[in-house]
Amino acid sequence: MESKAQWVALATIVRKEIKRFSRIWVQTLLPPVITMSLYFVIFGKLIGSRVGTMDGISYMQFVVPGLIMMAVLTNSYSNVVSSFFSAKFQRSIEELLVSPTPNVIILLGYCAGGMARGLCVGALVTAVALVFTDIQVHSWPLTISIIVLTSLFFSLAGFINAVFANTFDDISIVPTFVLTPLTYLGGVFYSINLLPDFWRFVSQLNPILHMVGAFRYGLLGTGGEHVAWAFAGLMVFTGILFAASLYLLQTGKRLRA
Amino acid sequence: MTAALSIKNLRKIYDNRFEALRGISLEVQAGDFFAVLGPNGAGKSTTIGIISSLVRKTAGEVSVFGHNIDTDFSAAKQQLGIVPQEFNFSQFEKVRDIVLQQAGYYGLPRERAAAQADKYLQKLGLWDKRNTPARMLSGGMKRRLMIARALVHEPRILILDEPTAGVDIELRRSMWDFLREINAEGTTIILTTHYLEEAESLCRNVAIIDHGEIVQNTSMRALLKRLNKEVFVFDTTSTLAAAPSLHGHEVVLVDEHSFEVEVEKGQSLNGLFEQLSGQGVEIVSMRNKANRLEELFVSLVNAKREGGEHGV
Incomplete structure (x- = not known):
């Protein structure tokens, strides 16, 4: 398939x-x-006014980046997992599989769809956040790249979930039992500095904590001790998920008999 | 001349060890109208699945107009239009969007895609339904939608897996006319069907598959020539206590007003009527009991299973 035709397929x-x-x-x-x-x-207005500050900033400002991130990652994931699984369930995915569209274009197309929804919801949540507080962006490049990479990462994760899912129950297991707990324990509502050493160490194994931390740093310029590591880790794990997703498509796992 | 479709020693063993195809080889020439017949589970849909890349083959080679589906899959797929047996489009999307999207997957620019989609929606009588969600269509319309979708990129081969299953007679006939028309315009058509009358009416060449093997691969005319026996049903005015005794024919009483007679190729029907008149049996109507091709098909499949001759 020529590159121009591939662009048409991707845009479609x-x-x-x-x-x-x-x-x-x-x-x-x-x-x-x-x-x-x-x-x-x-949390921000009613409880937040009683909490005071968190890591040196107002509680409302503290929760805004985490809530934006939470909206972006859950919606990126949900979009791809439900759309791709529905296509598999209705067998409309065969429209793509019989066509000359390369696997990498199929993957990029679904991820772009997930990212579009994730970032669209992120923008809407940011607009709502602006009603409650001012946001002065500390670093646009870092903020944009972290949010885009996170969105891509969770789109890919949603894709892999959809490939392995057999029923509609299977597409809600990961969001309910993995994604939600990791998000709530991922430094969205509290600083891990409040935790005892052991739980602080355990929390640091949660990848969402680092994504939220890096995004908060990009947005507010606070808590940026591990931003470089978070960014590099996100790049590496996104690369791994991309390769795994492409491998699943190439081998036709759960897609071709 | 390069064959439109070339299949060599194609084998498929599923994960559950079921051997669906046992090394079939087949060639379909460009411009042909080709039928693939076989009982349920014979391997027809598996063969189409492999050609369309929805099923992974165990061994063998498939080429479409000389393009190998493994090494040159993009060019091979560009030549193919597939109409599967089951509906496989999003039920929530609008008819025109489904066809437009398929054009996009084949790389057709938006403007050309729209022109092509509109052309086939009009040809297949779906124009008035273009903005209707697919789930609102009748069964026949859904089948036509799948044909429009398969043709939107103008493939050189159209493969249809049981296209008229569950379609009423009028619609089936109009679909036949449409398929004849696009075949006359140069599109090679490969059709699997359970309606043997359909294959007899449309196709020039035929392959019969059973248990993953090709039982017959010949022209429809040659196949029909091999038919040397037909069964006729006679209806009488008088009440019959027993089947009439007819020299040289096998006769079976159906009920008190009808009986069946087996007539071999070359046997005179005049002689048959003379014998019936002689016995005072008055015939009011006569009809062919079954589709001739169906009889031939059953006997070929049975002969193969019993390891006997293929002749009838």
């Missing part, structure tokens, strides 16, 4: 994905905005 998948989540915006875009607004009101 991305357009289809954006159309899909836009068509059902009441299920995809609205709920995270409402949920995050409630978090801002309850």
Whole structure:
């Protein structure tokens, strides 16, 4: 397939994905905005005013980056896992598999769709956050690259989940039992400096903690001790997930008989 | 001349050790209208699955207009249009969007894709439904949608797996006319079907698969020539207590007003009627009991299973 034709195929998948989540915006875009607004009101405004500061900044400012990150990663993941699994379930994925579209384009297309939704929700949540507090971006390049990489990382993770899933239950297991606990324990609502040494060490094994930390540093310029490591780690693990996803497509695992 | 489709020693053993294809070889020439017949589980859909890359082969080679599906998959796939047996489009998308997307997956620029999609939606009578979600279509319309989708990139080979299953007679006939039309325009058509009448009416060449092996691969005309026996059903005015005794024919009483007679190729029907008149049996109507091709098909498959001759 010529490179121009590959671009057309990629644009087709991305357009289809954006159309899909836009068509059902009441299920995809609205709920995270409402949920995050409630978090801002309850944790940021009502409880936050009593908490005072966290790591040297107001509690509202502390939770904003984490909540944006939480919205981006869960929506990136959800979009790819539900869209790709639905395509597998309805067998409409065969439309792509019989076509000359290369596997890498299929993967990039679905990930771009997941990232589009994740970043779109992230932008909406940021807009809501601006109602409650001012955000002065410390480093645009770092902020953008961390959020984009995180979105890609969770899109790829959603893709792998969708490939292995056999039922609709299988696509909710990881978000419910893995993603949500890791996010809530990932420094979104509290600083791990509040924890005893042992739990602080355990928390540092949670990758979401480092993603949130790096994003918070990019946005506010605080807590940036491990940003370089977080960025490098995210790059490496995104690369590993990308290679694994491509391998699954090349071998046709759970997709071709 | 390069064959439109060339299959060599194709084998497929599924993970559960079931051997679906046992080394089949087949060639379909460009411009042909080719039927692949076989009972359920014979290996027809597996063969189509391998050609379309939805099933991974165990061994063998497949080429489409000289392009190997392993080493030159992009060029091979560009030549193929696949209409599967089961509906495999998103039920929530609109008809036109489904066809447009498929054009995009084949790299057709947006403008050309739109022109192609509109052309085939009109040809297949789906234009009025272009903005309808696919789940709202009738079964026949869904089948036509899959044909429009398969043709949108103008493939040189169209492969249809049971395209008229569950389609009413009128729609089936109009689908046949459409397939004849695109075949006349140069598209090679490969068809699997359970309706043997369909194969007889449309196809010039035929392969019969059973238990993962090719039982027959010949022209439809040659296949039909081998048929040397037909069964006719006769209806009478008078009540029959027993089947009439007809010299040189096997006769079976169906009920008190009808009986079946086996007539071999070359046997005179005049002689048969003379014998019936002689016995005072008055015939009011007569019909062929079964599709001739169906009889031939069953006998070929049975002969292969029993390890006997392929002749009838």
